[in-house]
Amino acid sequence: MKTMKSALCMIAGFLLITPVVAQSARPILPDWKPNRVFLTAQPLTIGALPYGGLRFGAELTLGSRVGLSNEITWRFLNPVTNVLDEGERDFTQGFQIQPEIRFYIGVKPEADQPGQRAFRGSLGFRSGYARYNSDISNWIFLTDATGQPYEKLAGYTRRQQNFDLATVWNQKIYFDRTMEGFGMEIFAGLGLRLKQFDYMNVSPELDPDQLRREDESRMFSLRRNGIYFLLPLGFRLFYLLP
Numbered sequence: 001m002k003t004m005k006s007a008l009c010m011i012a013g014f015l016l017i018t019p020v021v022a023q024s025a026r027p028i029l030p031d032w033k034p035n036r037v038f039l040t041a042q043p044l045t046i047g048a049l050p051y052g053g054l055r056f057g058a059e060l061t062l063g064s065r066v067g068l069s070n071e072i073t074w075r076f077l078n079p080v081t082n083v084l085d086e087g088e089r090d091f092t093q094g095f096q097i098q099p100e101i102r103f104y105i106g107v108k109p110e111a112d113q114p115g116q117r118a119f120r121g122s123l124g125f126r127s128g129y130a131r132y133n134s135d136i137s138n139w140i141f142l143t144d145a146t147g148q149p150y151e152k153l154a155g156y157t158r159r160q161q162n163f164d165l166a167t168v169w170n171q172k173i174y175f176d177r178t179m180e181g182f183g184m185e186i187f188a189g190l191g192l193r194l195k196q197f198d199y200m201n202v203s204p205e206l207d208p209d210q211l212r213r214e215d216e217s218r219m220f221s222l223r224r225n226g227i228y229f230l231l232p233l234g235f236r237l238f239y240l241l242p
Contacts (some may be wrong), residue, residue: 028109036062037241051092052077064109067102094132100124118179122170128164154203166191191230
């Protein structure tokens with residue numbers, strides 16, 4: 001039994017050390033940097049609907065095949081969709097984080113051409129979490145104890161939480177032939193998003209269940225608890241640190 005355990009340990013050690021030896025045995029050109037840092041920004045999020053904001057991120061490559069990235073978005077720009085009366089409010093703000101692990105395809109550290117040694121196409125597995133708070137206040141009609149109608153400002157907060165999972169293809173395009181400095185990355189993918197809505201800080205005159213029913217009954221409403229298809233598509237700008 002001890003002999004068998006020793007043999008299994010030797011085989012396992014051989015399987016673990018072989019990729020390391022093979023990796024170190026590959027000829028790597030002196031100017032090749034396997035561990036790089038990319039800084040990213042997505043300008044289209046400024047005017048994104050329904051809530052615009054700022055999105056920045058960074059990516060760290062590990063070796064020549066794997067990359068870890070994360071993006072943070074702060075959404076605070078609200079388009080004017082309707083005319084509000086004095087005192088009314090409809091404002092949304094929140095944040096989103098999107099960590100991703102990437103596997104680069106086609107990287108050849110031993111190649112003579114910079115383009116073959118650059119980090120370009122990668123298959124990414126992305127997760128995400130977002131939370132948005134919409135503060136809403138409207139004038140409502142009520143009746144006092146004598147039966148006389150009057151108006152009162154009532155409000156509530158609608159909290160939306162998103163949980164995302166997606167598979168994404170990323171393709172980097174370098175602006176410089178040396179594959180350094182600035183560039184653009186195009187991405188497209190497919191995934192799922194779980195949405196969850198909660199109604200908080202509700203005025204006593206309002207019914208949270210009624211607010212939920214009104215949101216869900218709207219035509220083409222996206223304010224329902226449930227799972228939605230997700231189609232990540234767009235581009236980001238990046239800067240490769242020296």
